Amino acid sequence: MAGIRLENICKRYGEVSVIEGLNLEIQDKEFMVLVGPSGCGKSTALRMIAGLEEISEGNLFIGDNRVNDWAPKDRDVAMVFQSYALYPHMTVRENIGFGLKMRKMPKPEINQKVDDAAKMLGLSQLLDRKPKALSGGQRQRVALGRAIVRNPKVFLFDEPLSNLDAELRVQMRSEISQLQKKLQTTAVYVTHDQVEAMTMGHRITVLNKGQLMQVGTPLQLFNSPDNIFVARFIGSPPMNVLTASVSASGDQVEGPGFKIPIPPCYSHAAQSFRNRDIKWGIRPGRVSWTQKADYQVAVETEVFLVEPLGNEVIVHAQLQGQPLVAKLPPSCLGQLGDQLTLYVDTRHLYLFDPASEQALSLDQERHLEQED
Amino acid sequence: MSGELSKKAHLGLHLFMLVFTFLATYPVFWVFAIAFSGKQTLLLADVNENPTFLDRLRAVFPWPEHPSFQSFIDVLSDQPFARWMLNSLIVAGLTTVVSVFLACTAAYAFSRFKFPGQRAGLMAFMVSQMFPGTLMMVPLYIIVVKYLGLGNTWWGLVLVYTTTAIPFCVWMLKGYFDTISIEIEESAILDGASRAAIFFQIVLPLAKPAIAVTALFAFMTGWNEFILASIFMEQETLYTAPVGLRFFVGKYSQLWGYFAAGSILVSIPVVVMFMFTQKFLVSGLTSGGIKG
Ligand SMILES: Nc1ncnc2c1ncn2[C@@H]1O[C@H](COP(=O)(O)OP(=O)(O)OP(=O)(O)O)[C@@H](O)[C@H]1O
Ligand SMILES: [Mg+2]
Numbered sequence: 001m002a003g004i005r006l007e008n009i010c011k012r013y014g015e016v017s018v019i020e021g022l023n024l025e026i027q028d029k030e031f032m033v034l035v036g037p038s039g040c041g042k043s044t045a046l047r048m049i050a051g052l053e054e055i056s057e058g059n060l061f062i063g064d065n066r067v068n069d070w071a072p073k074d075r076d077v078a079m080v081f082q083s084y085a086l087y088p089h090m091t092v093r094e095n096i097g098f099g100l101k102m103r104k105m106p107k108p109e110i111n112q113k114v115d116d117a118a119k120m121l122g123l124s125q126l127l128d129r130k131p132k133a134l135s136g137g138q139r140q141r142v143a144l145g146r147a148i149v150r151n152p153k154v155f156l157f158d159e160p161l162s163n164l165d166a167e168l169r170v171q172m173r174s175e176i177s178q179l180q181k182k183l184q185t186t187a188v189y190v191t192h193d194q195v196e197a198m199t200m201g202h203r204i205t206v207l208n209k210g211q212l213m214q215v216g217t218p219l220q221l222f223n224s225p226d227n228i229f230v231a232r233f234i235g236s237p238p239m240n241v242l243t244a245s246v247s248a249s250g251d252q253v254e255g256p257g258f259k260i261p262i263p264p265c266y267s268h269a270a271q272s273f274r275n276r277d278i279k280w281g282i283r284p285g286r287v288s289w290t291q292k293a294d295y296q297v298a299v300e301t302e303v304f305l306v307e308p309l310g311n312e313v314i315v316h317a318q319l320q321g322q323p324l325v326a327k328l329p330p331s332c333l334g335q336l337g338d339q340l341t342l343y344v345d346t347r348h349l350y351l352f353d354p355a356s357e358q359a360l361s362l363d364q365e366r367h368l369e370q371e372d
Numbered sequence: 373m374s375g376e377l378s379k380k381a382h383l384g385l386h387l388f389m390l391v392f393t394f395l396a397t398y399p400v401f402w403v404f405a406i407a408f409s410g411k412q413t414l415l416l417a418d419v420n421e422n423p424t425f426l427d428r429l430r431a432v433f434p435w436p437e438h439p440s441f442q443s444f445i446d447v448l449s450d451q452p453f454a455r456w457m458l459n460s461l462i463v464a465g466l467t468t469v470v471s472v473f474l475a476c477t478a479a480y481a482f483s484r485f486k487f488p489g490q491r492a493g494l495m496a497f498m499v500s501q502m503f504p505g506t507l508m509m510v511p512l513y514i515i516v517v518k519y520l521g522l523g524n525t526w527w528g529l530v531l532v533y534t535t536t537a538i539p540f541c542v543w544m545l546k547g548y549f550d551t552i553s554i555e556i557e558e559s560a561i562l563d564g565a566s567r568a569a570i571f572f573q574i575v576l577p578l579a580k581p582a583i584a585v586t587a588l589f590a591f592m593t594g595w596n597e598f599i600l601a602s603i604f605m606e607q608e609t610l611y612t613a614p615v616g617l618r619f620f621v622g623k624y625s626q627l628w629g630y631f632a633a634g635s636i637l638v639s640i641p642v643v644v645m646f647m648f649t650q651k652f653l654v655s656g657l658t659s660g661g662i663k664g
Contacts, residue, residue, distance in 0.1 A: 050558075050562060051562075052558050052561065052562075072561050072562050073561065073562065073563070073564035073565075077562065078562060079558075079559070079562050081555045081558070081559065082555075083553060083555050085553060085555035085556045085558065085559040086556075086559075087556060087559075087560070087574060088556075088578060089577045089578055098560070098563050098565075099562075099563035099564055102560075102563050102564040102565045102566075102569060103564050146559070146563070150563075
């Protein structure tokens with residue numbers, strides 16, 4: 001029963017600043033995913049919550065307590081590492097029970113709890129084995145068992161699935177989600193895989209270079225990214241972001257090879273960019289190769305790479321030197337030439353300030369007549 | 373590797389290796405032969421004045437004329453050799469226990485903690501290994517015997533052997549501790565284990581191979597050493613086995629039978645320890661390989 005609050009948390013190694021003024025509130029029972037590119041400070045943030053890394057500045061609260069100076073074991077958190085970090089010389093039973101033993105729980109009670117945890121994770125048959133004799137997925141489960149058996153206030157996961165093969169990863173993903181739901185324990189989950197982030201998180205925190213980019217539900221991040229970084233980090237393939245300038249009238253973005261009307265939701269914000277540079281974005285899924293409605297605007301492109309993925313085709317094209325990626329249905333295969341007319345769904349246009357890379361604010365809801 | 377060596381090449385290779393194995397083991401056979409000859413000479417067979425080829429061959433073939441255990445029996449009963457072995461065992465055993473314990477704790481600190489003088493300390497250990505032992509003979513004698521008054525005691529030798537063994541042991545163990553994933557320890561920290569619990573319940577059991585190797589090394593440091601033992605221990609009852617062995621073949625005595633029998637007795641504990649630790653030797657010397 002505990003939320004986590006990071007207040008202006010900073011982490012420095014000597015001169016190097018790794019995390020700069022991080023503010024974040026994680027609700028009780030929430031599954032929060034920390035996501036960002038390699039080296040952005042996700043692990044560091046997680047380890048500061050665990051108490052494995054000192055906090056250079058700021059306040060960390062778990063529940064109602066400021067825990068900056070608390071020893072890790074007093075914070076009552078459990079962590080699952082990428083490498084599993086099982087104790088190689090102990091059996092599965094001893095591995096799972098070690099935390100309870102260290103907390104001086106009587107033996108019969110430990111056995112009971114270990115049995116319960118093992119049952120929940122399907123490890124009952126493996127309790128007498130050593131980690132060496134387990135498969136990757138089984139080791140992962142033992143690491144989970146070690147975390148849940150103590151019934152901690154908070155679960156911390158640091159890329160726990162990145163050593164598993166794709167199939168197992170999908171399976172463990174849902175197992176971890178279900179486990180957290182069942183146990184109702186606050187969880188912070190670090191990953192650099194945005195699919196994991198989107199599918200597991202109640203909310204997602206996007207970090208870049210030690211700075212908070214955006215916090216929100218998966219759909220919020222996908223539909224209304226705060227900045228170019230989030231727009232491109234969430235979603236696959238990433239959002240197309242192109243450079244253009246706003247027309248004198250302020251109602252369209254223009255660039256070499258395109259003239260695209262600005263949707264009404266931006267009409268106010270775009271005014272201040274008249275005759276100035278701007279960046280506009282469109283998700284690959286919102287670019288099609290047939291025109292169905294008049295809100296789709298044609299652009300002439302040159303195709304230079306086609307990636308057929310079975311249920312969809314990723315087309316990499318150039319719009320007068322600027323890359324434009326489109327996610328098209330497989331039926332387009334065989335009909336693609338070097339030249340291709342693509343249609344941009346203007347209702348789903350995003351506009352960004354080129355200097356700050358922040359999204360322009362919408363002055364009204366995007367109104368989408370009918371979702372296709 | 374292609375296992376496709378031709379039969380001839382195979383044969384040649386084996387022959388070659390056999391020859392060298394023979395050259396390496398021949399002296400050992402000789403020692404065995406003398407030990408079991410029951411005599412005190414270096415000769416195994418008498419050679420008459422006009423030896424035939426067979427006589428010569430017989431003379432160099434390491435097999436005693438009348439095999440007997442007499443030298444072994446005498447060396448243990450008539451001579452105080454059992455006593456010397458016991459002295460060696462005590463000195464080497466204490467050396468092992470003290471060095472391994474100190475080296476484990478020191479190596480762990482060197483591997484896991486940051487402190488001033490960390491690099492310098494490790495380097496100092498390394499440098500101390502570069503001087504030949506004989507160089508230290510005089511200063512050690514003065515310090516241990518004259519100042520500390522530990523001549524003719526086990527502790528004097530244990531002290532010296534321990535300081536000799538520790539640098540190597542620390543380097544060896546530090547190298548091994550470095551391979552143990554820090555995440556395992558961090559896991560234990562979150563599980564609520566104290567530093568001591570982590571050290572004794574996680575790190576030491578994981579480092580068993582390296583500890584076995586260092587223990588063997590420390591034991592042999594004390595067990596085989598001759599020079600310092602011979603100048604520290606003046607009383608005959610306090611001799612260690614190597615000093616005692618030397619005592620058999622000196623200016624005034626040529627008891628080769630006892631010498632050979634004693635040598636074999638001395639090597640038994642080392643061989644036994646080696647057999648127990650050999651499965652660790654390879655893994656201990658290469659490295660941990662402790663992956664999740
Ligand atoms: N002890 C240290 N001294 C100096 N810099 C460090 C130290 N530890 C980590 N860093 C730096 O802090 C930054 C953040 O590291 P962190 O491990 O938190 O990244 P991450 O987001 O978890 O990356 P990954 O996805 O690769 O695991 C990195 O740029 C790293 O170089
Ligand atoms: Mg990391």
